[in-house]
Amino acid sequence: MPELPEVETVRRGLQPHLEGRRIARLTLNRDGLRWKFPPDLVQVATGATVTGLRRRSKYVLLDLDREAAILIHLGMSGRMLIEGAGLGDFHRDPAILPRHDHVVFETDAGTRITLNDARRFGMVDLIRGSSPLLDVLGPEPLGDDFTGAVLAAAFVGRRAPVKAALLDQGVVAGLGNIYVSEALHRAGIDPRRAAGRIGRARLDALVSHIKDVLTEAIAAGGSSLRDHRQTTGELGYFQHSFRVYDREGAPCPRPGCGGSIQRIVQSGRSSFWCPRCQR
Numbered sequence: 001m002p003e004l005p006e007v008e009t010v011r012r013g014l015q016p017h018l019e020g021r022r023i024a025r026l027t028l029n030r031d032g033l034r035w036k037f038p039p040d041l042v043q044v045a046t047g048a049t050v051t052g053l054r055r056r057s058k059y060v061l062l063d064l065d066r067e068a069a070i071l072i073h074l075g076m077s078g079r080m081l082i083e084g085a086g087l088g089d090f091h092r093d094p095a096i097l098p099r100h101d102h103v104v105f106e107t108d109a110g111t112r113i114t115l116n117d118a119r120r121f122g123m124v125d126l127i128r129g130s131s132p133l134l135d136v137l138g139p140e141p142l143g144d145d146f147t148g149a150v151l152a153a154a155f156v157g158r159r160a161p162v163k164a165a166l167l168d169q170g171v172v173a174g175l176g177n178i179y180v181s182e183a184l185h186r187a188g189i190d191p192r193r194a195a196g197r198i199g200r201a202r203l204d205a206l207v208s209h210i211k212d213v214l215t216e217a218i219a220a221g222g223s224s225l226r227d228h229r230q231t232t233g234e235l236g237y238f239q240h241s242f243r244v245y246d247r248e249g250a251p252c253p254r255p256g257c258g259g260s261i262q263r264i265v266q267s268g269r270s271s272f273w274c275p276r277c278q279r
């Protein structure tokens with residue numbers, strides 16, 4: 001599933017094609033994905049100008065000039081295509097098939113922007129003002145309001161493992177398996193440690209490592225999860241910078257550690273970590 005850096009990469013890729021453009025046509029090839037599309041989606045979108053593109057957590061929001069925004073979530077396998085070419089390659093799933101083109105935007109410049117989603121866990125919704133989907137979210141990890149103090153307050157009394165607590169979107173928005181594993185390794189924190197039993201100095205460090213790993217991943221255009229060999233100049237090469245994620249058995253990259261990366265399963269999800277230097 002795409003995490004914050006991948007969704008931010010998609011937002012940045014869409015921006016030049018959508019911002020300031022009018023939606024000339026919106027075609028829905030089915031009545032919904034994870035949930036049904038709102039009945040007035042086509043009516044509201046058609047002819048509207050996209051005044052801006054925002055990201056909140058893993059949602060991309062297209063602000064329209066009519067007091068509504070189109071919310072897009074990529075779910076497990078959703079991809080945004082511009083003229084049929086994918087924006088990054090952030091899934092393990094196989095090839096893009098035209099029969100999974102479910103939502104097609106055509107702009108007044110003639111550009112076709114498609115949501116292709118094989119597993120149909122994605123979402124397209126209309127929001128006006130606030131939305132329950134957004135209201136439950138914690139702070140943006142790259143925002144100034146995500147601090148060690150805020151994380152400490154969210155973790156008070158929590159016995160859940162820190163890995164699980166960081167995946168809780170109400171604690172901090174947009175993190176998933178990859179970047180939590182990477183940030184915990186950088187911070188030297190055992191992913192099994194109870195969230196409420198991590199001292200403030202370590203939480204301060206953790207917050208700064210979360211910001212760093214996300215910033216670096218956005219600069220790399222996110223992480224490609226297929227076996228691609230992008231090195232530079234293309235979207236999605238942060239996977240070459242993974243220190244622990246998907247590296248089971250590899251030597252720990254921390255200088256002088258000498259441990260090796262292990263995989264454990266927590267809440268049904270893989271965690272990658274180094275038992276020697278994460279405590």
Ligand SMILES: [Zn+2]
Binds near residue numbers: 253258277278
């Ligand atoms: Zn280590």
